[in-house]
Amino acid sequence: MSVDEATAKFPAEAGIARYGRPEEIAELMAFLVSPAAHWMTGSTLRMDGGEVKSI
Numbered sequence: 001m002s003v004d005e006a007t008a009k010f011p012a013e014a015g016i017a018r019y020g021r022p023e024e025i026a027e028l029m030a031f032l033v034s035p036a037a038h039w040m041t042g043s044t045l046r047m048d049g050g051e052v053k054s055i
Contacts, residue, residue, distance in 0.1 A: 017049070020049055025047055
């Protein structure tokens with residue numbers, strides 16, 4: 001399987017509609033370094049488009 005084929009096939013197999021955009025990651029990073037996140041400590045944040053299902 002080529003890289004292009006794997007890239008096209010993965011979202012459907014993972015149950016996601018699309019790959020995330022760099023801007024979406026940048027928005028989270030901007031929040032995390034902003035004063036708005038000053039109460040966040042010891043947290044793990046997943047940017048996976050809902051790939052990992054949880055309650």
